Amino acid sequence: MKNPTRAFKDAIYEQFARVGKAISSPRRLELLDLLCQGPRTVEALANESGLTIANTSQHLQVLRAARLVAADKDGLYVIYRLADQQVCEFFRSMRLLAESRLAEVEQIKNRFLDGREGMMPVDRTKLLKLVREDAVTVLDVRPSVEFNAGHIAGALSVPLKELQQHLSDLPRDQEIVAYCRGPYCVLSVMAVEILRARGFKAIRLEEGIQDFRALGFPIIGNEEV
Amino acid sequence: MKNPTRAFKDAIYEQFARVGKAISSPRRLELLDLLCQGPRTVEALANESGLTIANTSQHLQVLRAARLVAADKDGLYVIYRLADQQVCEFFRSMRLLAESRLAEVEQIKNRFLDGREGMMPVDRTKLLKLVREDAVTVLDVRPSVEFNAGHIAGALSVPLKELQQHLSDLPRDQEIVAYCRGPYCVLSVMAVEILRARGFKAIRLEEGIQDFRALGFPIIGNEEV
């Protein structure tokens, strides 16, 4: 017969484990990461993550059961969003912990990205300072739906897919800093490669919108998750 | 044939999921919570958590594989500790998220603790101020090994098991504030009940040592996890 204190603790940790179980799947982590950039339909999430629509829906049900995401109906479409900004912050703290504790993270990054011109070393502190001071042109190369959800104040939206068409809009006499979803998104790597090939002075910042938010940058957008 | 970007993302989220899998078990969460209070042997962890020694060891192997805990040999004994202070912070952010997102947490707390005299409502902000100003007697009622690992500067160590023997040491003219491992530990609930039954002016603070650390209280001890 379990004593009441033991029963209490078992019940409490069972609840905490609901959060752990929700993020124990790489698939659900990717869905959360995408939702950190802004709300999305099931179909859009399936496309971005490479999952089937049914599988995506099932993982979203798990995240919803753990109360990490919420859903709204918009006609035929269901729009999923993070339940709270705190979920983004938690995701970010999990990522930072994984980065600092698991050497494999850096190894994988190096294996897939090392040597790419968009990845050359930058003076991150100086670059962040230049961004804060509006001393550079800041490009957000994510899809515009993510830009609209939230972006650095002053950033221009030039989704990677539209970059070729917008080259003439960009300054050649000022440094261009491109960002996307975060350190493990290659949109800005590719953008910088394209820009540099065309003679622009372009550099990548690996921070994503949630990192900028945590660093105190003013974020503008229609989604206060 | 998976494209390289897809393979990269799959590999990265697989790494992140290692953290999620590690904390998907209520048993491992309790072990982490205990280790947040200070290093412990397998046997001590098994005793506190109600698990068998073999089961405890297996869960510790999982946590070690995720690089969240580290082990040192001390003769016959293996001492487990958290691998980094950041693991504590992550654990705490998971707990705060669960508290804010899962109504069941509050419900369980109420079901097991509601009505107990050690749980009466307190003006938490005022109490924290009084603690900070040394205007109250602060009791740490955890086992002394946990007190030694880290405690609020100025706190007295009176483990619950030894409280009866130390009553004569305690002031009757000053308010006594007792704390233990955190909101889901009942050591301080019981301590306050005993103290009040003996005429002391005692109140419980539900914060644990990691909450105090996050709130900026000076922490003294021999364990800088």
Place this chain on the structure above:
DNA sequence: ATAGTATTCAATTGATTAATTGAATACTAT
């Protein structure tokens, strides 16, 4: 060398989880 103690390992069993597939449901346009 041996007995005792602490811890880990390995195999087994039962439970849980993830992906797939096809059906069901909900909504819209006609």
Place this chain on the structure above:
DNA sequence: ATAGTATTCAATTAATCAATTGAATACTAT
């Protein structure tokens, strides 16, 4: 009312996970 589209549900299968049990390993005291 019907067809099309988006999403969810349910059943199935395979993989993973958790607890148990007994054996193995590591260390200490004698």
